[in-house]
Amino acid sequence: MEQEMEKRKQASSTASSEANTIRDEDNWVHDSSVDHKGRVPLRASTGVWKASLFIITIEFSERLSYFGIATNLITYLTQLLHQDIKTAAKNVNFWAGVTTIMPLIGGFLADAYTGRFSMVLFSSLIYLMKLPDATVAVPLANDGLPCVLISSSSWCVGLSLLTMSQFIPSLKPCSTKTCQQPRKLHEVVLFIALYFISVGTGGHKPCLQSFGADQFDDDHTEERKKKMSYFNWWNFALCCGLFLGVTAIVYVQDYVSWGVADLVLTITMAFTIVTFYMGKAFYRYRIPEGSPLVPMLQVLVAAIRKRKLPNPSNPALLFEVPKSHKHSQGRLLLHTNRLRHATLATTSRTEARPEFISIKDVVNKVINIIGHIVGTSQIEVDLPSSLRFCKQISLVNMVQNKAAIIEENENTSWDQKHNPWRLTTLTRVEEVKLILNMIPIWLTSLTFGLCVAQASTFFVKQAATMDLHITDNFKIPPASIYSLGAIAMLISVTVYDKILVPILRKATGNERGINILTRIGIGMIFSVIAMSAAALVETKRLKADQPQSMSVFWLAPQYIILGFGDGFTLVGLQEYFYDQVPDSMRSLGIAFYLSVIAVGSFISSFLIIVVDHVTGKGGNSWFGKDLNSSRLDNFYWLLAAMNGLNLCVYGLLARGYTYKNVERRVVVADDTSLSNRIDQSMA
Template sequence: MELEQNQRSWEGYVNWRNKPALRGRHGGMLAASFVLVVEILENLAFLANASNLVLYLRQYMHMSPSKSANNVTNFMGTAFLLALLGGFLSDAFFTTYHIYLISAVIEFLGLIVLTAQARVPSLKPPACDAATPCNEVSGGKAAMLFAGLYLVALGVGGVKGSLPSHGAEQFDDNTPSGRRQRSTFFNYFVFCLSCGALIAVTFVVWVEDNKGWEWGFGISTIAIFVSIPVFLAGSTTYRSKIPSGSPLTTILKVLVAASLNSCFNSRNSSSAVVNMTSSPSNPHSGSRKQQAGKEASNTTNKEPEALTNTLKFLNKAADQNNNNPIYSSIECTVEQVEDVKIVLKVLPIFACTIMLNCCLAQLSTFSVEQAATMDTKLGSLKVPPASLPIFPVLFIMVLAPIYDHIITPFARRVTKTEMGITHLQRIGIGLVLSIVAMAVAAVVEVKRKRVAMETHTNNNNSLLGHDATKPLPITFLWIAFQYLFLGSADLFTLAGLLEFFFTEAPSSMRSLATSLSWASLAVGYYLSSAIVSIVNSVTGNTSHRPWLSGANLNHYHLERFYWLMCVLSALNFLHYLFWAIRYKYRGTGTTNNN
């Protein structure tokens, strides 16, 4: 039986020449290692620009601060949302192997456009000074700028939607060692993502600030270009899942069939309804086996033998009348119905992670502004506030190997289970850490404001009237605490989400499901902007001054905002517990009671 399962796990996979993948020759940690190296280069190329792009738009494209910030937010949000497109195409029409190559080439072309514009003065708005007014980029130059940016966003989306799934596909679902190696892969995927980010926010940002943006864009262009031959070098070791058609079509088909059959049955209550079981008398089973023959070769999960009792409404999608099939053109198999149920059951988990990513958005906004008012010296070195993301990045790089090699084995010995810490437990730990991070951020802001008040009082200045151009006598390392907690939360949740979605999703929808991790990040950034606007609107109507407005940060009630985020995160965690405790892992039938 075990040998049969192992052999079946290799069916439905092909090598780079579209020939059947062979056990022992394709897949495994060696193949995944190429993906990890590529992730370093890819994330370096993306974050090298995204982390400092607002400065480029303000200083060289002469956009206003608010417009620059909005354009950066739109660019990053679009890039992460387009991961859904990359995941969809990987499942429906192409392999993850081909989607990565196509996406990397698109990102490369976009970076060439941006590099050329940064290099050639005639492609940028004229330089301005006290005697020359600044004219915002417009016309063909603006079209070139946004064409380059959104080609990069399209390429990044395709890469994010295909690369994690491609790496995870290299491991065997049906062996404990394969599942453990896949878990290790996701831990080191986040580690390599952080390695690329570290190089981006230190070396490349320094090059952009001191040598010119053409060099910064040039480094990103070289990085994504080099990633292509590195990826191709592993071609002979890869195995790729055969695309099995549009997962969205399957989802829509089941929902429509369930609705129509429900309406028909309500009008014809006397009609006989077939009992869907795996017995030979089930007239749907023959049809199901014929339709699912191809899909069965593409999945490593055992085909369900009967409809389950969860989301019973969808069971009607597989109901038929013995003598007169209803809407045979949208007839659904038991497997299709159960696959759609799984997708619907993971969506609440996805929704509960959005608030965490909303908290993470504060790292690149208010936390940087806090640090800018503080003493950023480390000995003789003055640290730019924009380089503060180095703290969570370094902490993730330290914690990821510790988690994989120390914490997880210890948890396996304690719990006597293969996973040690389940995916949902890991995500829950990340959500708890985000609550702690927001509480720490609020306490640090109270301390910063107290120092500011004492400093201005000693200097006979008003806190609100002072321009806050001089750094306060308090080290910016206080801000590092909230960075460390949020960095830890990101490690637990992102790696847990990627593995959870890949493991739980039906084989035909894995890339699309894994892309939800990136979509959660995008929605979290958008939600952060919405919450700030709502807070200002509400507090502006109920008090003399909105919490988050003023000439400088000392005018803000940022500590109140952080406490609000802490409360919202706590409520979100309770919401998460409601769904996580009731969730049944695919193929186990057990809930996450731990």
């Protein structure tokens, strides 16, 4: 009897201890984040929506500013600076490309050195101004966590410089309302201002979105579900800013003054920066862990050193962070057997040696497919036949766990220093695999970025040649037609989050409803349809006796369809690159997503040059002085074909993709399940 009572007491004590542990985990956030004073964050008073709303607010104003400038920039360049359509499109594409490639630098600096909060605050200030010959410290937290030091000798950048270029007489395009020959000084000041905005965006975009996602704990069931909605509502706010930017701001630019529009954007950005800073007590912060590239290099060096060692049959024999240090080392990754996308094709198990594909054959096939579409004869590119793609890349085989193999007499004590250039943890190895796995997905996303680039360039120029009247007495600016894409994206994001996801969760058992890559693929299908619709509309416009009498709302289908595609692919890419990168690289992850749009813009500029060169040989270039002498319909068909071919490749990659597999530290239970577990322990 006494023994039975003793067992009950022990069971009760164990259950009580377990309950206290679960409650403690539920009260505090143990995901390696800290609060604004450098302490473990209290779940009830930090993070989740109360923090992310401050962050979403500044994203709204940044997108308002960016799209208010970017969407109408081609109109400004062609009408005020008198650039031809080809030059203006290349300038806009190049600026958009630089703006969206800069986040790779900003994301790296934030992850490695400054922290996301500091980088967001600094880059937002760049939008407005730099202090003359001053050094300003922007603290991450009050207890001296890493901060960014801003030193500057110039005194105006970004929106402030744009605003001054419209108000200061000597900086204006010219002294008259209609410029016949714009001042060179204005042109220089304009592009300096634009590229300073690119620098500001470089720190703002990758850090702000990832900083917002950091406010949700992946190991907490409810917060994890809210985080899935966060990306949808982030893009909802983005689209609201976009919508106002391409309607209200563009209207002010075209019918009131460019200077007034720039002044409104400057004041709005200043107000939201103050709002963002006011929320600092509610944020959860990630402490920078140093360069994320160093651990990757350590894995590769260690793998090369141990390349001749056999892989152990049991992954438990590989080196990993001990249980006693898991909380201090962040989330751990579970072992995976192989890299699914590191090979160009799957080899059969019976193959004795890898097969090779000549780069010359691959390049010639791609060029001749494009040549066939544009109507040119076959082109032969002579490349050294020694250049070959191997279906089984030796680097991939080396990465397969070699760096985490424990040799005899090797120091494996976590408390004592071990050589990370010779022995790395299994988690570090898996992080390298994650990056290698993402490269093919990134590459096959570029054609979607190519389509996105058309919406702010050629689509807008199409609108400028059509009837812009909504009523007899009211007409819209050409760039405002871009708002249809924003409305479509708003609708698709809302319907997806509030209607489709709950239904799909029940049908598939997946927390997300459908997996991320499926969502991205659906958007890619929309891009093919959008480019086809654009080609058909442009064909009709060119055949019209009076193209200028054709309503601008003929462009609605291509904008709306592409907007639906954005709601699936762009939001999916944001979630994919944030979720699937190593935890220490999440700002860079968002930068990878932005680089899809950036490289898409660069490819668009390059493709225009190539197509213009190829089709111009016969005197019938697809890009003339204006749209009426161009053949944009053929260019759109080319884009549709490229996206269709790319979609097939993407589908094969997505089908066999292996997602990030994280070792969960704790499963947060509600009160009912907790009491049931206590009762079962005492039974």
